[in-house]
Structure formats: C-alpha cells, structure tokens
Amino acid sequence: MRKWDYKNIEIFDIAQKVGFDYLKPGKKLYKCINSQHHKNGDKAPSLSIRQDGYFFNCFTCGIKGNVVEFAKISLNMDKESVFKWLKKEFPSTPSKSFSEASFGTKKKPEIQKFIDISSLEGMLGKRTDDIFSRKLLDFGMSEAHLKSYGVAYDCKNQKTMFFYKNLNGRFTNIKRVKFKADLHRDKSDPPRFLSEKDGYKINCLYGEHLLKEAPLSKSVILVESEKTAVIGSFIEKENIWLATGGATHFNEAKAHVLKGRKVIIAFDADDAGRRAAIDAKKILDALSISATIFDPFGDLDNGFDLADIFLDNLQKRILNKN
Numbered sequence: 001m002r003k004w005d006y007k008n009i010e011i012f013d014i015a016q017k018v019g020f021d022y023l024k025p026g027k028k029l030y031k032c033i034n035s036q037h038h039k040n041g042d043k044a045p046s047l048s049i050r051q052d053g054y055f056f057n058c059f060t061c062g063i064k065g066n067v068v069e070f071a072k073i074s075l076n077m078d079k080e081s082v083f084k085w086l087k088k089e090f091p092s093t094p095s096k097s098f099s100e101a102s103f104g105t106k107k108k109p110e111i112q113k114f115i116d117i118s119s120l121e122g123m124l125g126k127r128t129d130d131i132f133s134r135k136l137l138d139f140g141m142s143e144a145h146l147k148s149y150g151v152a153y154d155c156k157n158q159k160t161m162f163f164y165k166n167l168n169g170r171f172t173n174i175k176r177v178k179f180k181a182d183l184h185r186d187k188s189d190p191p192r193f194l195s196e197k198d199g200y201k202i203n204c205l206y207g208e209h210l211l212k213e214a215p216l217s218k219s220v221i222l223v224e225s226e227k228t229a230v231i232g233s234f235i236e237k238e239n240i241w242l243a244t245g246g247a248t249h250f251n252e253a254k255a256h257v258l259k260g261r262k263v264i265i266a267f268d269a270d271d272a273g274r275r276a277a278i279d280a281k282k283i284l285d286a287l288s289i290s291a292t293i294f295d296p297f298g299d300l301d302n303g304f305d306l307a308d309i310f311l312d313n314l315q316k317r318i319l320n321k322n
C-alpha cells in the first residue's frame with residue numbers, strides 16, 4: 001500500500017467531500033471559495049482549478065495554492081486541523097475512480113516528456129539570422145554565452161528559442177519569442193511554451209542547469225524573462241542569473257534548487273511583477289532560503305526590467321566607440 005500523502009488527494013476530491021454544489025464538472029471556472037471577499041460575491045465565477053486537480057487560483061481575489069490551501073480556506077481551518085481532517089476523511093489514498101466518477105472530464109497529469117534535440121534538426125537556423133542573437137553578438141556577447149543559456153533560432157517560425165534545461169541537464173521545455181529590432185517582444189505574437197497537453201511541463205527555472213557548476217557562494221539573481229537572464233549574466237558575471245519565464249511561474253517545486261544560496265529577486269516594474277516578487281520571497285522564506293527583493297525602478301510602473309537598463313548602456317557603449 002502506498003504511504004499516506006496529502007499530495008495524492010485532489011482539489012476535486014475535497015470539493016466533493018465538503019459539498020460545494022457550485023463545483024460542477026465540465027466547467028472551466030468556479031465560484032470562488034473566498035467569495036465573501038469579492039465585491040459581488042463572485043457572481044461571475046473566477047476560480048480556476050488545474051485539470052490535474054493539484055492547484056487552484058482565483059483571478060479576482062488572488063487566492064491560490066494546493067489541496068491543503070484549498071481545504072484551509074473552504075473549511076476555515078488552520079493547517080494543523082486541515083491535516084487531521086484530511087487524514088480522517090481520506091484514510092487511504094483516494095483512487096483514480098473516486099474523483100473521475102464525478103468529474104469525468106479531468107485527466108491525471110502525464111509523465112514529464114523531455115525534448116529530443118535531434119528531432120529539431122531542420123528547424124534550427126543560423127544564429128546570425130536571429131534578430132535577438134545578432135544584436136547581442138554586436139554588443140560583444142560571445143557565441144559560447146548564448147549557447148550556455150540555450151539560445152537558438154527557429155528558422156521555420158522565425159522566432160528566438162530559449163531552451164529550459166533542468167539541474168540534471170535534461171531539456172524540459174522551449175519558449176519561442178518573437179523579438180523586434182529593439183529587442184522588445186513583438187506584442188502581436190505572444191511567446192509560447194511547448195504545450196502541457198503534449199506532456200511538456202515548465203517545471204524548472206530557465207538557466208537552472210548552470211547551478212550545477214557554480215559554487216554555493218554565488219548568489220542567484222532571479223528575473224522574469226529569459227532575455228533578462230541572458231543579458232544580465234553578460235553584464236554582471238559575479239552571480240548566476242535565472243529566469244522564471246513569467247511573473248506567475250515561480251512556485252515551491254522550482255524553488256528547491258536554490259537551497260543554500262542567496263537569492264535576489266529582480267522582477268519587472270509593474271503591479272504583476274511586484275506582487276509576484278513578494279510571493280516569491282514568501283516561498284523562499286518558507287524554505288529558509290535567504291531572499292531579498294531588488295527594485296531599482298522607484299515609481300515606474302511600465303513593465304521595465306533590468307534588461308532595459310542594460311540594453312540602454314550597451315547601446316551607449318557602441319555610440320561612444322564610434
């Protein structure tokens with residue numbers, strides 16, 4: 001028999017137990033369990049539960065978390081009581097059929113797939129055809145630096161590719177980004193990861209594989225975008241620059257690789273970035289990882305990040321040379 005582990009319990013299982021009649025299968029959004037804190041009682045549902053049943057979040061009031069957090073809020077219990085309740089209500093690991101009987105639409109998460117680089121042949125283009133790499137090479141960045149961060153060019157879709165490589169050196173995902181000549185993203189064509197539906201997860205930090213070679217005395221600068229990590233590490237070589245891949249992409253599972261290091265969180269200058277930075281610090285604090293938030297942007301609220309400062313300086317350097 002499997003050892004009792006709350007992680008085998010799904011949010012759908014809890015919802016059924018506590019009798020949330022507004023949690024109906026087949027619907028994408030549910031009435032928030034925190035609806036008393038919503039202006040209109042959450043009449044237009046804003047709570048989403050991930051298909052695998054292990055994570056929920058509310059787009060309106062911002063509550064989110066795993067099955068324990070869900071039980072805490074819906075039962076108004078503290079953590080200790082929640083664990084007692086879970087053990088009592090789910091003495092053995094709930095079987096797959098238990099939840100699927102009532103919530104037939106959801107699927108168990110697939111096993112992680114890794115990327116087979118050889119399958120990408122024919123898609124990988126010349127580095128100098130990539131607007132992103134070309135510009136950085138012009139600024140003096142080395143080919144080796146771009147390679148170490150897994151930057152490549154998808155000549156088929158004419159996009160820059162950022163390969164996500166985990167601590168064990170396996171490729172877990174690719175983000176494709178369309179850049180403009182000023183190295184800002186082309187907003188009309190949003191970045192894309194390989195799809196979770198196809199088994200590709202975003203379950204590591206961008207640049208994470210670099211931790212393996214770096215002594216613990218090196219701090220980590222945690223930023224949002226891959227671009228910032230690539231450029232930041234070119235300008236400031238003392239620390240290891242890693243990216244979350246998006247303001248809301250950091251979580252506890254990804255934080256463990258940072259144990260034993262100091263972490264400086266340097267997210268974007270906007271509301272989402274500042275909120276995410278506070279959340280990231282909480283996650284790190286809970287794991288006893290020393291973390292500080294670095295926000296040099298003052299009142300700016302335009303989504304600026306460190307790469308914008310660095311690119312500006314690199315541009316000036318070139319001007320002064322000529």
Ligand SMILES: [Zn+2]
Binds near residue numbers: 033035038047058063
């Ligand atoms: Zn809510």
